[in-house]
Amino acid sequence: MVPFLGGASGWQASLLAGAAKTFWMPEQRSTFASDVDALFYGVLWICVFFFLLIVAMAAFFIVKYRRTDARPRAEKSSHHNTTLEVVWSVVPLIIVLWIFVVGFRGFMDLRVAPQGAYEIGVTAEKWNWTFTYPNGYEDSNLHVPLGKPVKLIMSSRDVIHSFFVPDFRVKFDIVPGRYSTVWFEATQTGQSPIYCTEYCGTSHSNMLATAIVHEPGEFDSWLAAAANWMEGLSPTEAGEILYTKKGCVQCHSTDGSVGVGPSFRGSFGNTRAFADGSSTVMDENYIRESILNPTAKVVVGFDPVMPTFQGRFDDDELAATIAYIKSLK
Ligand SMILES: [Cu+2]
Numbered sequence: 001m002v003p004f005l006g007g008a009s010g011w012q013a014s015l016l017a018g019a020a021k022t023f024w025m026p027e028q029r030s031t032f033a034s035d036v037d038a039l040f041y042g043v044l045w046i047c048v049f050f051f052l053l054i055v056a057m058a059a060f061f062i063v064k065y066r067r068t069d070a071r072p073r074a075e076k077s078s079h080h081n082t083t084l085e086v087v088w089s090v091v092p093l094i095i096v097l098w099i100f101v102v103g104f105r106g107f108m109d110l111r112v113a114p115q116g117a118y119e120i121g122v123t124a125e126k127w128n129w130t131f132t133y134p135n136g137y138e139d140s141n142l143h144v145p146l147g148k149p150v151k152l153i154m155s156s157r158d159v160i161h162s163f164f165v166p167d168f169r170v171k172f173d174i175v176p177g178r179y180s181t182v183w184f185e186a187t188q189t190g191q192s193p194i195y196c197t198e199y200c201g202t203s204h205s206n207m208l209a210t211a212i213v214h215e216p217g218e219f220d221s222w223l224a225a226a227a228n229w230m231e232g233l234s235p236t237e238a239g240e241i242l243y244t245k246k247g248c249v250q251c252h253s254t255d256g257s258v259g260v261g262p263s264f265r266g267s268f269g270n271t272r273a274f275a276d277g278s279s280t281v282m283d284e285n286y287i288r289e290s291i292l293n294p295t296a297k298v299v300v301g302f303d304p305v306m307p308t309f310q311g312r313f314d315d316d317e318l319a320a321t322i323a324y325i326k327s328l329k
Pocket of ligand 1: 160
């Protein structure tokens with residue numbers, strides 16, 4: 001990586017007081033953070049300096065050249081001062097060029113992932129995140145190893161979302177119909193919040209996840225265990241986890257309250273009326289169809305907004321989800 005200002009050991013290190021959270025910025029938890037912050041603080045202090053300079057000079061001139069009895073009108077002054085004009089053009093030019101060069105180098109660092117980075121798939125949809133690991137395991141949170149470059153290959157199933165981890169100083173839009181990538185290297189174990197930072201509809205502000213940084217050895221064992229997570233759980237227990245993990249929780253409650261979709265509580269065995277006038281009893285087959293082909297039967301009073309989960313549920317997962325919905329009496 002290109003050090004912005006001679007690296008974090010330079011003058012900005014003392015200014016920033018290390019990786020701690022400040023008034024302006026959250027904790028620094030990736031290799032980008034100190035460079036991004038250094039540029040931010042650089043621009044901030046340049047602005048503060050010129051703001052104070054201009055306000056102070058304006059105040060000074062207002063007082064000094066105010067209209068008095070001794071000096072009833074402004075005196076004539078020369079039209080040009082070449083030295084002054086060159087100085088106030090060249091100095092800002094140098095500052096702006098410095099901001100451009102540093103910003104562009106930082107942008108290129110953020111855009112170009114190193115060879116051999118660990119790749120994780122990210123799927124954004126209204127209104128949840130799914131992270132897919134190289135072994136096919138899916139999780140609603142982002143788990144990464146410490147001190148290893150991680151490249152995210154991101155896509156959207158519906159509208160534009162934006163992946164944002166303030167602690168890592170990474171943010172990038174996810175546009176439907178194409179892949180976007182972002183990379184980072186975590187420098188501390190622990191948890192950091194992930195936000196969607198593109199307004200994407202009603203529950204945009206709930207489109208949250210957590211980035212969890214593991215010790216490198218611990219990461220591999222976490223992934224191996226996570227991929228076998230259904231083992232040793234009853235179908236109902238597994239279904240409860242799937243309910244959150246697959247994002248059903250965003251639209252379906254389990255306490256009877258109606259959200260974007262009907263509540264799962266007490267739904268099994270009830271009769272459902274559909275928008276086309278037909279009706280059916282909620283049984284295993286109806287749940288299965290609702291998950292794989294949600295628009296086949298649209299419940300009266302609801303919009304057909306449920307995404308299809310075709311290809312995202314295997315038979316065990318379907319059985320577990322059905323068992324869980326059945327258990328919510
Ligand atoms: Cu979003």
